[in-house]
Amino acid sequence: MDIVTQKDFITGGPDNDPEYNSHGFRCKEFADIDMDNYILFAGSSHTEGVGVKPDQTFAHLVSAVMRCDQVNLGVGGGGIDAVEHNLLMWFLKHDKHPKAIIVEWPDYGRFIQDRWGQVNLCPAGMWSESKFITLAHNALYLKGEISYQQLHKIIPVKIIDVMHAKITKHPHSMMIWHNDIDKGTDGDHAGPKSHINTAENILQALEFFPSAKDR
Numbered sequence: 001m002d003i004v005t006q007k008d009f010i011t012g013g014p015d016n017d018p019e020y021n022s023h024g025f026r027c028k029e030f031a032d033i034d035m036d037n038y039i040l041f042a043g044s045s046h047t048e049g050v051g052v053k054p055d056q057t058f059a060h061l062v063s064a065v066m067r068c069d070q071v072n073l074g075v076g077g078g079g080i081d082a083v084e085h086n087l088l089m090w091f092l093k094h095d096k097h098p099k100a101i102i103v104e105w106p107d108y109g110r111f112i113q114d115r116w117g118q119v120n121l122c123p124a125g126m127w128s129e130s131k132f133i134t135l136a137h138n139a140l141y142l143k144g145e146i147s148y149q150q151l152h153k154i155i156p157v158k159i160i161d162v163m164h165a166k167i168t169k170h171p172h173s174m175m176i177w178h179n180d181i182d183k184g185t186d187g188d189h190a191g192p193k194s195h196i197n198t199a200e201n202i203l204q205a206l207e208f209f210p211s212a213k214d215r
Contacts, residue, residue, distance in 0.1 A: 051184015
């Protein structure tokens with residue numbers, strides 16, 4: 001029986017796509033990141049930037065204004081457990097902390113599962129496991145809430161919260177809403193104007209006010 005090797009990070013990125021690095025994330029290779037000057041993003045397809053070009057994502061826009069590198073750990077279709085896993089994996093692998101962490105919290109009804117023959121764990125949700133999610137609704141909600149609160153406690157860097165789906169807000173966090181002002185090329189996800197708006201709100205939350213020439 002063959003044993004399928006699990007990758008370090010959970011990712012939904014396509015193979016051999018020039019917009020994604022060798023780990024399957026939509027940013028440059030981790031080895032090329034300036035570890036003394038970077039900002040870390042985690043989330044679902046909204047963070048990954050489905051429907052917009054790489055330089056139109058709020059992750060890219062924020063890092064460009066702050067003049068630093070960006071690590072984008074966005075996983076299309078991923079849930080809170082994918083966010084949790086990837087953030088913890090990042091800090092296990094890297095000693096140098098980012099300037100800040102931007103987390104876009106997915107719907108708590110999403111989760112990762114192991115599928116036979118897959119190299120990596122796969123995102124699942126109502127589109128694939130509707131019966132299970134209906135039965136496990138309360139448990140999934142509680143798990144998402146616990147993960148949300150614990151990550152805020154143990155991650156050693158300030159977390160800025162972004163949300164496109166509903167989840168209870170931790171009383172000591174800030175929440176930024178990634179609203180669909182326009183639509184992306186896929187007709188479903190947020191478009192370029194939406195990402196600009198979210199980036200501006202993130203910069204404000206970070207108390208980073210760019211000079212006129214950077215705007």
